[in-house]
Amino acid sequence: xxxxxxxxxxxxxxxxxxxxxxxxxxxxxxxxxxxxxxxxxxxxxxxxxxxxxxxxxxxxxxxxxxxxxxxxxxxxxxxxxxxxxxxxxxxxxxxxxxxxxxxxxxxxxxxxxxxxxxxxxxxxxxxxxxxxxxxxxxxxxxxxxxxxxxxxxxxxxxxxxxxxxxxxxxxxxxxxxxxxxxxxxxxxxxxxxxxxxxxxxxxxxxxxxxxxxxxxxxxxxxxxxxxxxxxxxxxxxxxxxxxxxxxxxxxxxxxxxxxxxxxxxxxxxxxxxxxxxxxxxxxxxxxxxxxxxxxxxxxxxxxxxxxxxxxxxxxxxxxxxxxxxxxxxxxxxxxxxxxxxxxxxxxxxxxxxxxxxxxxxxxxxxxxxxxxxx
Amino acid sequence: xxxxxxxxxxxxxxxxxxxxxxxxxxxxxxxxxxxxxxxxxxxxxxxxxxxxxxxxxxxxxxxxxxxxxxxxxxxxxxxxxxxxxxxxxxxxxxxxxxxxxxxxxxxxxxxxxxxxxxxxxxxxxxxxxxxxxxxxxxxxxxxxxxxxxxxxxxxxxxxxxxxxxxxxxxxxxxxxxxxxxxxxxxxxxxxxxxxxxxxxxxxxxxxxxxxxxxxxxxxxxxxxxxxxxxxxxxxxxxxxxxxxxxxxxxxxxxxxxxxxxxxxxxxxxxxxxxxxxxxxxxxxxxxxxxxxxxxxxxxxxxxxxxxxxxxxxxxxxxxxxxxxxxxxxxxxxxxxxxxxxxxxxxxxxxxxxxxxxxxxxxxxxxxxxxxxxx
Numbered sequence: 251x252x253x254x255x256x257x258x259x260x261x262x263x264x265x266x267x268x269x270x271x272x273x274x275x276x277x278x279x280x281x282x283x284x285x286x287x288x289x290x291x292x293x294x295x296x297x298x299x300x301x302x303x304x305x306x307x308x309x310x311x312x313x314x315x316x317x318x319x320x321x322x323x324x325x326x327x328x329x330x331x332x333x334x335x336x337x338x339x340x341x342x343x344x345x346x347x348x349x350x351x352x353x354x355x356x357x358x359x360x361x362x363x364x365x366x367x368x369x370x371x372x373x374x375x376x377x378x379x380x381x382x383x384x385x386x387x388x389x390x391x392x393x394x395x396x397x398x399x400x401x402x403x404x405x406x407x408x409x410x411x412x413x414x415x416x417x418x419x420x421x422x423x424x425x426x427x428x429x430x431x432x433x434x435x436x437x438x439x440x441x442x443x444x445x446x447x448x449x450x451x452x453x454x455x456x457x458x459x460x461x462x463x464x465x466x467x468x469x470x471x472x473x474x475x476x477x478x479x480x481x482x483x484x485x486x487x488x489x490x491x492x493x494x495x496x497x498x499x500x501x502x503x504x505x506x507x508x509x510x511x512x513x514x515x516x517x518x519x520x521x522x523x524x525x526x527x528x529x530x531x532x533x534x535x536x537x538x539x540x541x542x543x544x545x546x547x548x549x550x551x552x553x554x555x556x557x558x559x560x561x562x563x564x565x566x567x568x569x570x571x572x573x574x575x576x577x578x579x580x581x582x583x584x585x586x587x588x589x590x591x592x593x594x595x596x597x598x599x600x601x602x603x604x605x606x607x608x609x610x611x612x613x614x615x616x617x618x619x620x621x622x623x624x
Numbered sequence: 625x626x627x628x629x630x631x632x633x634x635x636x637x638x639x640x641x642x643x644x645x646x647x648x649x650x651x652x653x654x655x656x657x658x659x660x661x662x663x664x665x666x667x668x669x670x671x672x673x674x675x676x677x678x679x680x681x682x683x684x685x686x687x688x689x690x691x692x693x694x695x696x697x698x699x700x701x702x703x704x705x706x707x708x709x710x711x712x713x714x715x716x717x718x719x720x721x722x723x724x725x726x727x728x729x730x731x732x733x734x735x736x737x738x739x740x741x742x743x744x745x746x747x748x749x750x751x752x753x754x755x756x757x758x759x760x761x762x763x764x765x766x767x768x769x770x771x772x773x774x775x776x777x778x779x780x781x782x783x784x785x786x787x788x789x790x791x792x793x794x795x796x797x798x799x800x801x802x803x804x805x806x807x808x809x810x811x812x813x814x815x816x817x818x819x820x821x822x823x824x825x826x827x828x829x830x831x832x833x834x835x836x837x838x839x840x841x842x843x844x845x846x847x848x849x850x851x852x853x854x855x856x857x858x859x860x861x862x863x864x865x866x867x868x869x870x871x872x873x874x875x876x877x878x879x880x881x882x883x884x885x886x887x888x889x890x891x892x893x894x895x896x897x898x899x900x901x902x903x904x905x906x907x908x909x910x911x912x913x914x915x916x917x918x919x920x921x922x923x924x925x926x927x928x929x930x931x932x933x934x935x936x937x938x939x940x941x942x943x944x945x946x947x948x949x950x951x952x953x954x955x956x957x958x959x960x961x962x963x964x965x966x967x968x969x970x971x972x973x974x975x976x977x978x979x980x981x982x983x984x985x986x987x988x989x990x991x992x993x994x995x996x997x998x
Contacts, residue, residue, distance in 0.1 A: 287942070287943075287946045287948060288939070288942065288943075289943060289948050289950045291948065291949055291950070292949040292950065292953070293950070294930065294950070294953065296930075312946075316942060316945055316946055317917070317938065317941075317942040317945075321917075321918060321938065321942075324918065324920075325920060325936055325938055325939070331936070331938075331939055332939065333934040333935060543691070543695075544695060544698065546698075546699060556668065556670075560707040561707060562699055562705070564691065564695065564699055564705075565662070565699070565705055565706065567691075568661070568662065568690060568691040568695075569661075569662075569663060571690055571691075572661045572686075572690055574661060574663050574665065575665055575666040575949060575952060575953070576663045576665070576666065576667070576668070578949060579666070579668065579949070579953070
């Protein structure tokens with residue numbers, strides 16, 4: 251086995267685990283900040299590590315366009331290039347090809363598309379994606395797949411999922427197995443239970459180091475997503491990590507952990523840092539709001555990030571009004587720290603058999619909302 | 625005396641000194657990074673301190689507009705507001721009123737102007753500027769003055785300088801003297817020696833804790849500036865710090881130190897960080913240049929900043945191409961560190977009686993230019 255996964259404890263469907271990779275251990279449930287272009291936007295990698303993040307996600311699509319996988323390989327791989335010595339998971343590029351690129355042409359062989367940056371033509375296939383992720387030196391490689399939109403007809407989802415499963419097989423075949431490196435398959439099937447089942451069976455037959463649940467968080471809403479998560483994780487092997495791709499808000503993550511998911515990634519904490527939104531245990535706060543203008547209190551009482559330790563809401567509000575980069579830097583740091591604190595809290599609760607209490611408190615706090623204005 | 629200034633050593637006209645302020649000691653010659661709106665753009669204050677900076681400059685004009693001096697005072701002063709516990713010097717707002725605001729009306733009483741942010745009307749006078757700088761809790765307050773453009777007729781420079789000297793007297797009178805806090809007067813007179821002399825005499829008569837040389841680096845070029853600096857510092861008291869406002873490029877600073885200047889501020893290192901330009905001992909480098917695309921070498925061999933320690937030119941080039949915030953963060957850090965290393969080098973050379981050697985090496989290296997492309 252290329253990647254070792256230990257399950258230390260369970261509570262209901264939730265699992266406390268340890269994933270061993272070439273570049274270190276990832277404690278699960280884990281949240282992966284997104285480092286799209288070889289940087290977690292507006293953060294030094296040292297700061298990302300300080301938040302408690304143990305693994306990052308890199309985007310194959312973005313990195314193949316700029317600076318190109320060959321250059322990253324020449325520079326010693328993505329870890330060295332971006333100064334991050336902990337594990338990295340890379341997506342396959344499939345999702346971004348569908349969502350960002352222009353003039354796509356999809357065939358059984360793969361996808362031809364034009365770069366959203368300069369219109370240059372590229373080709374991605376299972377084999378190409380594996381080659382690129384290998385050059386990037388990803389600890390965890392994702393199989394190349396197609397992700398259907400929501401809503402989507404049953405027939406289209408079925409066809410797409412079946413092609414993705416054939417691509418999964420080609421991905422596995424093209425993946426170069428090495429100790430400490432692994433490849434995850436991606437379950438598709440949209441919101442159709444029988445397609446999810448068929449996809450899971452196909453993936454298990456191929457055999458992967460971990461299993462992702464793909465094709466969710468694409469506009470179906472939390473209720474529908476949870477309906478799928480009520481059964482989809484159970485279809486995947488118990489002894490392997492389960493990764494819900496592109497999810498999500500804090501309450502999405504808590505709900506998914508309760509349903510047996512181990513890994514997450516999302517641009518939400520970093521993107522929100524660039525739009526003045528902060529995540530706190532009492533829900534979200536938009537620091538641009540005038541109510542914070544003269545507020546001498548920290549953003550979130552008890553948070554140990556630099557923003558909450560050293561600054562007032564008034565200061566961050568001021569930085570935002572002046573479009574200062576430091577606002578983005580501090581809010582991003584806070585948000586990533588918030589996500590990692592949430593994951594640490596979930597893991598601690600799991601290890602102490604207090605998950606139900608932790609989750610109940612989480613929801614109660616989220617419902618309280620932000621402290622009243624002064 | 626409100627501010628104590630020790631001169632530890634001299635070499636020609638150059639001086640090695642220590643300026644004692646409420647918030648700590650500033651070793652001179654000193655460079656002050658600019659924190660216009662209560663933040664050194666794109667840097668955490670901890671990082672600014674790590675570069676070796678011992679004092680920051682804050683802008684009265686920007687801070688009076690946003691967030692307003694009353695709010696900063698309410699938040700415990702500028703140090704606490706922006707999480708910087710070392711000394712702060714604030715300018716008087718005079719220069720920015722002239723260069724940034726609209727619809728100025730200047731009278732003997734002061735200046736009425738409209739904010740460049742929202743068009744709101746403000747009034748600044750010596751008394752108002754002192755009041756604002758007091759609220760900001762500046763260690764070093766600057767007298768309120770008018771800065772003439774370049775070129776400028778003798779008559780206009782004379783009139784303006786004389787009004788600035790009357791304003792200097794009103795500034796001194798309005799300044800609240802406290803232990804560890806001080807006020808600097810500003811010599812004006814543009815490039816006219818007799819006006820500089822008249823200005824210096826007027827300032828000395830009033831008596832200040834330090835003396836700035838204002839009205840330079842406004843387009844006259846280095847040669848003309850050095851011509852003025854060949855005599856202007858000598859007109860100011862020997863036992864007080866001399867501060868050349870808004871200067872400059874590394875070789876401007878070295879030339880000015882040789883001419884007896886002790887303090888500097890400039891947006892150059894931070895602004896350049898936002899336009900891809902890096903200062904190095906071999907001159908400036910624009911990291912956007914295609915020659916750096918595949919260059920695995922550090923930006924500047926021997927520099928101990930995070931950019932040069934952990935990253936390749938290829939990586940920074942990549943970040944720039946992708947407009948990543950981290951590029952700005954790292955380049956700004958490097959540039960400020962470069963400036964502070966330069967000042968540390970000058971101080972060390974002064975303390976070891978090796979200033980001539982240091983300066984000769986500085987110029988030789990600057991002339992070499994960047995290392996050849998690979």
